[in-house]
Amino acid sequence: MKPLRIGIIGYGFMGRAHSNAYRKVSNFFDLEYQPVLQAACARDEAKVKAFAERWGYASIETDWRKLIARDDIDLIDIAVPNNLHAEMAIAAAKAGKMILCEKPLGFDSKAAEKMVAAVTKAKVPNMVWYNYRRCPAVVLAKQLIDEGKLGRIFHYRANFLQDWTISAELPQGGAALWRLDVKAAGSGVTGDLLAHCIDTALWLNGGIKDVSAMTETFIKERKHNLTGKVEKVGIDDACAFLCHFNNGSLGLFESTRYARGHKALYTLEINGEHASIRWDLHDLHRLQWFDHRDEGVVRGWRSIHVSDSDHPYMKNWWVPGLQIGYEHSFVHQVADFLKGLETGVPARPDFQDGLATDYVVDAVLASAKSHQWKKVKQVKQK
Amino acid sequence: MKPLRIGIIGYGFMGRAHSNAYRKVSNFFDLEYQPVLQAACARDEAKVKAFAERWGYASIETDWRKLIARDDIDLIDIAVPNNLHAEMAIAAAKAGKMILCEKPLGFDSKAAEKMVAAVTKAKVPNMVWYNYRRCPAVVLAKQLIDEGKLGRIFHYRANFLQDWTISAELPQGGAALWRLDVKAAGSGVTGDLLAHCIDTALWLNGGIKDVSAMTETFIKERKHNLTGKVEKVGIDDACAFLCHFNNGSLGLFESTRYARGHKALYTLEINGEHASIRWDLHDLHRLQWFDHRDEGVVRGWRSIHVSDSDHPYMKNWWVPGLQIGYEHSFVHQVADFLKGLETGVPARPDFQDGLATDYVVDAVLASAKSHQWKKVKQVKQK
């Protein structure tokens, strides 16, 4: 057993999700490395203390530079708003720390390029928290695609629909609302939600060649929590884009926080020559599968309850039929990261994969702004 | 083309459903015999006249005995309350008419036995309107079972749930409400709804050996529309029973008109060694199918949209993906009846099949009354 000492920055929603994953992974997965909750860091001393106590972190810091400087930390986990990712990650890389960074990787692709350069130079293990890749149903989809079961791919469509910002009374900025503040987030649903859809798409269906996008900000002004004033809203409330994948298939993506009735509905569908796949986050333990090779009269969409012992990750949990939930995708990501350290085959998505997604995000935003099709900058294939 | 001259008794819900079937069948099915709407019969002259005009019946009668006596009628269709079935059917048989009789066959199995004797003696083609056998999805289920795809059967469960009699203000008896009047209907949900479930079960899974039942009348008194007085309710509002099938499988049946939220939810499920089937009337164009022989990781319940050209009856309708509805089960039943005349292989369920269902209904009612398991009288197998 090798301890892996974690220093986490941020105690919000993601700070909790990551901490829970570190605490659980060794109970359920047999791994050489075991996370040790060494230190939690945030500016507000009282809050980070309470967080550390609740989750069992051995110490706290209020200055992230001090955390990175500590000798007893092996890995820096960056769980803070997007505008802070680059500086922290670059410093951590220089200090020789492994890095797990929240998504999207950079505030924009320029920042992300610097982050990739830093970890490449420092040769430190790195990963981006695109956790939905680790839902067992999505991994099963990946397996089926890799086995060639779908044949030639014609269509890929994904959307991520929420409804939590419809009220004009909701302020922007500050604390849990930083996602509405363009200075902290960089963009709205594009970087926050579509980035997830894009990461999965690149993984399942390969690179995207070009895009035509539209964005909209339905509520033009909101009170800003940091200034106390009503200010122009800088983020995109909704975004949709058409695209061509490098493999010749057509893509259709959409995200919004104005889709009444959907709390966090990430859905994807892939149509291949022989078979099709559908998945949605509101029932993440199921995969929909249609196989045209089934006997004609009994062909139909299958609802696969991805809870059998031969399904990805599932033998590590309970017994067939008993579902896991959202938090487990993070546990799986930690397990895979640790396994990567053990085997020498790094788990992904790493920073370079994160950069690829950021290139698409940037092209989407540029297309929406210019009302024109935009080419997507490509990342060198590994 | 051979005309088959129909004389129908009754102009209610079923009178309409049958008439529509007679009118449509030749547009969609290639058959030697073609129904001719010769006469409609009911006591109320004005109403039967309006009915005949609307549906294109060439003539009317107000005395069913006269209808049966007519030379220009080949087939008598009995679409009236249960207490009238036997007398009419026996007279029609004696007159040498073919008979299509609404379900349940008899007011009770005693009556049904006489009806079977009559048609047997007269050697006239006969059928009972258990139309749900003719839903394409149910026929597909039958095919899969007959091909042995399910293997040994362990479980059969069915229910028929409605909610239209929950209000205590609803009167009993008379016109459209005769189903609440024990003198007209014989029983409540048992003969009206469970009879459908039982007929399908006997067809799909063979005979029933014994039953243990309970019935309940939730609203004890209702105003009677014929007397104008509040009277004791004689029918069963709900009925459930356990049973053993002759093939060793276990059965579970339930019906009620007090299941809030279900308008006409007839569902059935069959669990076999290798595969399982589910169906429900609220989405009657779909069949649910689970096959354990599918590859492990992609096993799942398939939702078959029974609308392909190789699905039962479906090549006669539209194009794949376009659903048919409730009324088409009656069209199919007419088509099959006519085909039976043409080929000499009579379509079923005939009166003897109807009697088999009535035996189960009687055993269920007897069991509920006595609080004991009851053997079911068996019909000789053909």
Add this chain to the structure above:
Amino acid sequence: MKPLRIGIIGYGFMGRAHSNAYRKVSNFFDLEYQPVLQAACARDEAKVKAFAERWGYASIETDWRKLIARDDIDLIDIAVPNNLHAEMAIAAAKAGKMILCEKPLGFDSKAAEKMVAAVTKAKVPNMVWYNYRRCPAVVLAKQLIDEGKLGRIFHYRANFLQDWTISAELPQGGAALWRLDVKAAGSGVTGDLLAHCIDTALWLNGGIKDVSAMTETFIKERKHNLTGKVEKVGIDDACAFLCHFNNGSLGLFESTRYARGHKALYTLEINGEHASIRWDLHDLHRLQWFDHRDEGVVRGWRSIHVSDSDHPYMKNWWVPGLQIGYEHSFVHQVADFLKGLETGVPARPDFQDGLATDYVVDAVLASAKSHQWKKVKQVKQK
């Protein structure tokens, strides 16, 4: 009762669907006008004769100009490939006939403009067979929108997914395959399938301002049934577009015949400030409804079984819980057309509505060709 004498051109899929509607409408709806199947017309005498016999048309014609010239015909029904619509419709208008024309109205919007001019000048009742407007669930959606129950609309998305042309062995052109022949059809999925989606959208959500589209032809060459040679495929196999509606909402549309597993899946979803709606053609008797005004803990998407007597059209059919199917949308359209004649308030979509859809189709095709956003030509509002 006033007879309305129908002369139909074409005996294919749509010829059957319309004929069935004419035959059924008076059985189920109380209307002043009653369709009379006067004549069927097509070039192939043997086939049109067989068709007329099956459906009960009193006579046949093999030259559509003769049909239009007949005095005993009140209404011309055009159920032939798109490239023939304009000539026939213009001639029929000149002859003072009412016209029911299959969709899309014109081979392109230029043709459609001439058709609108012709019926306007002739002042003849006219309608386009966009039948999906008449599914009870879609009409219910319209009612809810018109009552303001959704509030401000943010999103409209629709797609029409099929999978019947995936095989490269499928030829193009001729008979039932004319939809693959650009000379007969004008376009592929855009005019055939998206036109339906657009018509419904314009009805439910108002006009479309501009579009950005992409189209694809996956199989570049197919054998042509009329020439016997392998020829370039001229139609679009798939089409997707982004758009802005005049009311400020965002639209996303997609259609393809390469979506394995979907036979005829027309789905639509509308997200409003207070409520959302979803519908799909594979379960056309259901409407999905989410209302944010419901009490918080029991908020959820409702699956409405649109079969109650207070649902649109449904009191004319069976009893609650019993579903109708695809064909009934045509019956409703005929019923509404006849009601329009009776009341003097013409039913829609009329030719001008059909032209509005053709304008969107043309803009979509132009955008896809030019890789640019295109403005949509607007039809004057009534």
Add this chain to the structure above:
Amino acid sequence: MKPLRIGIIGYGFMGRAHSNAYRKVSNFFDLEYQPVLQAACARDEAKVKAFAERWGYASIETDWRKLIARDDIDLIDIAVPNNLHAEMAIAAAKAGKMILCEKPLGFDSKAAEKMVAAVTKAKVPNMVWYNYRRCPAVVLAKQLIDEGKLGRIFHYRANFLQDWTISAELPQGGAALWRLDVKAAGSGVTGDLLAHCIDTALWLNGGIKDVSAMTETFIKERKHNLTGKVEKVGIDDACAFLCHFNNGSLGLFESTRYARGHKALYTLEINGEHASIRWDLHDLHRLQWFDHRDEGVVRGWRSIHVSDSDHPYMKNWWVPGLQIGYEHSFVHQVADFLKGLETGVPARPDFQDGLATDYVVDAVLASAKSHQWKKVKQVKQK
């Protein structure tokens, strides 16, 4: 913060589920008491050692009597086969320990009565691990019922369907297969699965008056893992029963391990005068809700995604739309037990509630054996 020192007996499926709950509860719930993993106990030293290491238990025991005798243990958790529950629980009670016991409480109701007597005498906090009461959707159902939203209850139906013992090759007895060994389990599906359904039913719908049951053992002989010989199977493979609840509603229960296609499908449905509820374990994060008081045209079954912050327990987890899974029901049970210690209002189901379920189980088995209706012994209401 008060530590609550746990001593657990058993390291199987349930040992893991409980341990996970103890480890997580304090991360997510604010409670005065915090579980401390003090000792794990089992006969196999190597295995219990590995278990203790994996989960963080501070010490081990191989003799459960020694565990119970230890001063540094506050609570004994019994996670072993049913035939061992009584002896351990009675000893623990005598030693003044709190007890959390796996379900069903006793090997039979006789044993359970002694267990109730022991904890009553010793006045120690006690609870039975009927975890499904703690699924947020089930708790929401309870709230709705308690608020009177359903009105008079007419029907309660529940089933628990599995398919893991269909193969005749599966042996009985020993290790994970003790559930097939009548000497260890007492009964088959009745005590294992129906006990869950019964516990929930008593909670949601009150006491059961009488039952009529049937059981079946489909595979009559299996190899016994402990003896190595083929032996008669003593358990019931399937069980179904009818019942009357004390409130006048009708009940229908079924369980089997021969329902192909269902891994762990616990479903329940309740039909009340005004509203109905459905739930199933395969999608445990959803509750189906039908309310007849909804406006007529938009009435429908609502699928409630029970993940909002005002849903039971959910504010303690992630953000709306993100589902939790099976394991969380155990965390909630621990949280409620600890809250009960804190507030002095003991959480339930306690041993007396467990006894009530055992009385129903015994009546069911007796009815199945005698083929007669049986009265259910009632537990005194609190």
